[in-house]
Amino acid sequence: MDTLEAIHSRRSIRKYTNDPVSEDAVRDLLAAAMSAPSAGNEQPWQFVVVNDRGVLTEVARINPFAGMAKEAPLAMLICGDTSLEKYPGFWVQDCSAATQNLLLAAHAKGLGAVWTGIHPNRDRVEGFRRLFKLPESVIPLALVVVGHPAQTLPSEDRYRRERVHLNRW
Amino acid sequence: MDTLEAIHSRRSIRKYTNDPVSEDAVRDLLAAAMSAPSAGNEQPWQFVVVNDRGVLTEVARINPFAGMAKEAPLAMLICGDTSLEKYPGFWVQDCSAATQNLLLAAHAKGLGAVWTGIHPNRDRVEGFRRLFKLPESVIPLALVVVGHPAQTLPSEDRYRRERVHLNRW
Numbered sequence: 118m119d120t121l122e123a124i125h126s127r128r129s130i131r132k133y134t135n136d137p138v139s140e141d142a143v144r145d146l147l148a149a150a151m152s153a154p155s156a157g158n159e160q161p162w163q164f165v166v167v168n169d170r171g172v173l174t175e176v177a178r179i180n181p182f183a184g185m186a187k188e189a190p191l192a193m194l195i196c197g198d199t200s201l202e203k204y205p206g207f208w209v210q211d212c213s214a215a216t217q218n219l220l221l222a223a224h225a226k227g228l229g230a231v232w233t234g235i236h237p238n239r240d241r242v243e244g245f246r247r248l249f250k251l252p253e254s255v256i257p258l259a260l261v262v263v264g265h266p267a268q269t270l271p272s273e274d275r276y277r278r279e280r281v282h283l284n285r286w
Numbered sequence: 287m288d289t290l291e292a293i294h295s296r297r298s299i300r301k302y303t304n305d306p307v308s309e310d311a312v313r314d315l316l317a318a319a320m321s322a323p324s325a326g327n328e329q330p331w332q333f334v335v336v337n338d339r340g341v342l343t344e345v346a347r348i349n350p351f352a353g354m355a356k357e358a359p360l361a362m363l364i365c366g367d368t369s370l371e372k373y374p375g376f377w378v379q380d381c382s383a384a385t386q387n388l389l390l391a392a393h394a395k396g397l398g399a400v401w402t403g404i405h406p407n408r409d410r411v412e413g414f415r416r417l418f419k420l421p422e423s424v425i426p427l428a429l430v431v432v433g434h435p436a437q438t439l440p441s442e443d444r445y446r447r448e449r450v451h452l453n454r455w
Contacts, residue, residue, distance in 0.1 A: 213382030
């Protein structure tokens with residue numbers, strides 16, 4: 118799929134078929150995520166691939182906005198690892214760029230995905246920390262739920278001229 | 287350009303020719319940025335397009351990592367506007383996803399770009415705030431410097447198996 122088309126036609130997909138996501142696709146999505154730019158190329162990310170039904174049900178309980186995980190074949194937890202930072206404080210941006218790459222790669226491959234937020238919501242951070250027994254330095258940023266889409270959503274034109282300023286505010 | 291190819295072959299480009307970036311291209315890059323997902327679709331972003339030579343020289347002075355702006359035809363300041371947030375604290379992730387879209391769109395269109403970080407570095411935030419007279423609610427996140435590439439960099443394979451965990455840490 119063409120890059121600009123992927124960027125413009127990607128939507129948050131929350132309904133999935135029962136088909137599993139292949140291991141090759143999982144690897145492609147992770148490789149796309151890890152190709153993101155990062156501050157000083159620090160690559161401060163860690164990923165947990167979740168395909169266990171019990172764990173998918175549990176994450177839906179921890180994050181009310183991730184209810185679709187109960188019915189999804191797959192989710193990916195994107196975490197920042199502050200022990201890997203060269204430029205402290207930039208891990209959120211680095212891992213968000215990785216997450217966006219992951220979403221675009223999923224869409225380009227015909228999968229559907231949705232970004233559900235964790236950090237900086239304290240309850241969700243603690244819930245995911247406990248469930249996955251994350252080390253102290255590892256902060257869960259987002260859970261991306263993935264599957265073969267069982268819904269199609271039209272592109273949305275979100276361009277807003279009033280958000281663009283020239284050379285000064 | 288194919289989406290996965292764009293994701294994998296995008297590199298930080300810091301040397302540019304003297305050719306200007308067209309207004310159409312600027313609009314395409316901004317539209318790509320604004321197509322990013324955001325928490326509750328809050329779209330909490332604002333953009334300053336910078337093509338004034340004096341201002342490009344000044345931003346290079348404020349951010350030591352943005353020295354290439356002095357020789358670039360264009361830069362785009364990506365800001366979070368906290369007055370637009372529905373889910374406080376998620377603007378950094380939203381605007382980072384927008385920034386990654388912008389970088390991928392630039393690369394897909396044959397342009398070269400580099401993400402230079404501002405927030406959460408306090409001196410840089412204050413420097414950009416003053417230079418652009420940003421309102422209180424608007425926080426500069428990143429300056430993306432853009433031009434026609436005068437360097438080519440090979441793709442890098444950044445996939446790291448050891449960063450991937452299955453169902454638990």
